[in-house]
Amino acid sequence: MLPAALWLGVFFVIPFYSLLATSLYDPQGSVLTGYDVTYHVANFWDALREHWDELWRSLWYAGVATVICAVIGYVLAYAIAFKAGRWRNFLLVLVIAPFFTSFLVRTLSWKLILADDGFIVDALQTVHLMGDDDRLLATPIAVIAGLVYNFLPFMVLPLYASLEKIDVRLIEAASDLYASPSRGFLKVTLPLSMPGVVAGTLLTFIPAAGDYINAQLLGSTNQRMVGNVIQDLFTDTGDYAAAGALSVTLMAIIVALVVIYIRKAGTEELL
Template sequence: MATLDDVAAPKAKRKLTGYWLILPGALWLAVFFVIPFYSLISTSLFDPKGSVLTGYDMTWHFSNYVDAIDQYKGQIWRSLWYAGVATALCLVIGYVLAYAIAFKAGRWKNLMLVLVIAPFFTSFLLRTLSWKLILADDGFVVDALQTVHLLGDDGRLLATPFAVIAGLTYNFLPFMVLPLYASLEKIDIRLIEASSDLYASPLRGFLKVTLPLSMPGVVAGTLLTFIPAAGDYVNAQLLGSPNTRMVGNTIQSLFTTQGDYAAAGALSVTLMIIIVGAVLMYVRTAGTEDLV
């Protein structure tokens, strides 16, 4: 007859197996997230009077955060604004594209999905540089807009907020399309047909059936787009001007050019806190029960 210990032994073994399976991921997070994050927090609290040459002392200078926000609040606000506009544009464009792929593409569905992810086959830097050529002052886009008098003779697109937002929208559009497509693909087409049978107009059927059922994709896509866009600096560096600098450009300059590690660390942590807070409020408002 099996004893109580004989029954408990397999359960304990299975429990230990679960911990062993988690261990590699936990070690990965510890080495590549927890330790660098601790280092960043420490850097943000260095004595601002230090330098790369003389070294920095840990003096718990929390005033670094106040100084960073006060000095670079323009770049912080600009980054959030650019990222928000780019995310909204990606949502509008991406939803139309994902809807077409999910419901209208037919046998061309796989090809269209490949075309969506095709930009990932080339460097992020090269894709951004291509926009610099497209929006150049002597490019065909500026010439066409000047021909139809949408731009003045001395008007330009490059080195403007338009160019930066256009670059962000293009580069992060696939991050919006793919979650939206995955969400729309799971919708039972019979539900949409049922709304039509119940005399709902196409617009009302979309608002009452399709959009609510695709909200997990909307939430996931907006997060995947907004978070990296807010911290991006390549688009502002290549397509913008000093007047369109984002917080990522400032952090990069403080770390690599000015050697002001304390200010760079404080600004990095400040941006992280702002984004995490905004994401938590957004997810709480949008709801997360359907995201699992």
């Protein structure tokens, strides 16, 4: 366990300690004059009070994107695991193919797809589902669409790994016992695939909640997420104390939500 312990120590424990110390800086300090660790716990309350809207928006966007990814990802993973046959490996390659392109380029492509003069907006306006002055870009729809696209593989792969392990004879047994396809799915397939569902939702929700690229490129100031605020505090305003406090607060909220979710899902062994 020594290599893993060293890895966690260097790349997790030490950075986390540095971030925690940053969150307790004296808020009166600055990049020029320096900061002192004064254990100013009020930094957390100030960060939460001033940026609650962005924090709530991040959790909401991430939650909606995770639900959409779960629905799309389950259908796709189920088709690959049980219906793809000899095309299974090819479809898996297509799932991970977007990772061959940078995250930034993939998001910029959505900016072109959802542009006001793009084919999607033109098609929706043609069938009168959108008005002439309506738009998709710089709206919550665009940001959530970007999150879904970028993080969908994180949902599909754990689901596929879980579904692929299911013994098809169990599904056949449900049918032999006069269970309808929907009842067999709810009573056999879905419960056996729950580890994949839980892993996929965690791998999707956690990075989506801290993402800022999609909101920056596909949204506007009205769609700013907490990641955008943290980036600005660190790089533009130089308010390290507020940035550190907001980062630790986000981490604490996500950890609490993850623990509650895992216990509610009945998979405490993942802890």
